[in-house]
Amino acid sequence: MQSGIQSSRARVEAGLGRRRRREIIFRVFGLAATMVGVFFLVAFFSTLIAKGSSAFVQTFLQLEVEYSEEALAPGGELDLEFADFDGIARAALRKKFSEVTTRNDRRELNRLISVGAGYQIRDAVISNPNLLGTTGMLEVPASANVDMLLKGNIDRDVPESQRPLSDQQIEWIDQLIADGSLVSKFNKALFVNGDSREPELAGIRGALMGSFYMLLITIALAFPIGAAAAIYLEEFAPKNRWADLIEVNINNLAAVPSIVFGLLGLAVFINWIGIPRSAPLVGGLVLSLLTLPVIIIAARAAIKAVPPSIREAAFGLGASKMQVVFHHVLPLAMPGMLTGAIIGMSRALGESAPLLMIGMVAFIVDVPASITDPATALPVQIYLWADSPERAFAERTSAAIIVLLGFLLLMNLAAVILRKKVERRW
């Protein structure tokens, strides 16, 4: 017996070194895996912020604008049809460069101002007709190329033929910088405008509103339906072959590629039911279908995690099935269900493929005012801008991604706060 104990001890000790080595190797691998993940995350965020942050400021031209009656009110009265708002902006810029006379030069000079300048003057005059005949300082957006030059995205050293600004234009810009007419300011247009062909006027407001309406529809549909389905399946449905079949299919649905849901939306909601194309209503319906399985699975897991002892206690007191579910199971499962819902929402917010199928990829300038107006969504807007050749759209793509990530972060934060609030602290 004694020798038996000794040989066991010897064997245990002989194996110790190997066990320790294995543990160390595993730890090293784990640490390495974590480091790789962190490295890519940091790399991703730093390039994104480096590329996108410049889009939050924008170059503006300070001009002394003369609201001449001659240009604005050729018939004696303000006439929106014939008023030459662009002309006024151009004239104001030309005043700074008296040496520019030839038609070609004038055209080149005009290209330094954004077409948005004309709209801005029009809005100013419409809101305040007393401006007619007066002169005032006005800040109008410079064209995207001027902006890019100032941000260093256009290289002065490449040959003239290979850059969007001529030597002459660069010289004018330098003069404008020297006399302080070019200023960098917060890029409000990015947040208040819809999409535009002109990068300096393009904004994400339309896409944001589109995404907002869609998420509203998605949460309003997917959470109640998902929660009801989960409660029914978990608490009330008989456990038989049909229940198993439904469970398998819900799990499969969660793994269906999202574009398939887009096709379904196109076939059913647009072609069959006849909801207008590109509308957030269709998008919301499609995203609801997409998130339903996720919500159902999360909610079922949360319901399953409620300790059976609580149910038994309630049943033992004579609570009916309904009372057990609504008084005890749901309050305990709610944090998990809400977390599942918000994870589903986050997925819906970042989804673009199904939206391409239902026409939400169109170029839409107007900010949607209702759920049936044509709209795009944030991820689709990012896709559209990433596709645009203008250099200025590159930084706006990154900026839009930053905004999208910001919203995802906010939603996850909301999930955490909601969880903390709803969760029983005992």
Next chain:
Amino acid sequence: MVISSLKETGEYRRMTDMTQPKMIRDATTANAVKTGEPVVAGNKTVGNVRCANPFMVAENINVYYGDNHAIKDVTLEFAKNQVIALIGPSGCGKSTFLRCLNRMNDSIDSARVTGTITLDGQDIYSKDLDPVALRARVGMVFQKPNPFPKSIYDNVAYGPRIHGLANDRAELDDIVHTSLERAGLLKEVKDRLDEPGTGLSGGQQQRLCIARTIAVNPEVILMDEPCSALDPIATARIEDLMDELSENYAIVIVTHSMQQAARVSRRVAYFHLGHLIEVDDTDKIFTNPQHKLTDDYVTGRIG
């Protein structure tokens, strides 16, 4: 011999389940029953299953979990104002039988119960009887203290609330206070009724669960090993409590502790492999059991 050598009742049960008919015959021959009767399915329980003034009567109860025959033809009567203890080795079916008495087995899909159980003359498995109404009359206390994650007050008030027993807040306050008082908990918690019930100690939690049960004013209280998760001091308090409660209620307790059964109960029912082997007055079971299996169990040779 086979049985007594296998102290692990789980192991023993598994073996017997596989070859039940043979094993039972073996067990019968190995443990010559004192009364001379073999322990085969269908045989009568030794002792006296009847009692004076029966309040709840279980006749020929069989319970099946799918193909597993868990309770075999059990007949037992319960009297008012009396504590009866169900004892037996693990897996013998005493908890299953207990859960038949308030139809808690309903929630298990594969469970099937045959036979009749009457409460005050009324068949509790009849279609007209709602299990909700039954459970208001037959309360239950579980093995592990399971207070709701709510305040102490809400724990006790939950039953009266769902059954609409109180007309106003004052009445509800009254029910909560008397229930806590009768469960011997009021003194300890009266200043913190709005604190979570789960913050109490194990023994206090179990008394809270008892208070919660008696707040509904049941006629029978089922207790499924109510002290197995408690220390001896808390156990002693619960046992005292049972003694007091037996003045007003019929109490059925499942326990693994024979000392506890001896202390708290007036009658004892010994279960073995789904059979009800012997029922009699407590002192008789512990001093002079009629059946060999009961004798083996109470003297510690099996179980």
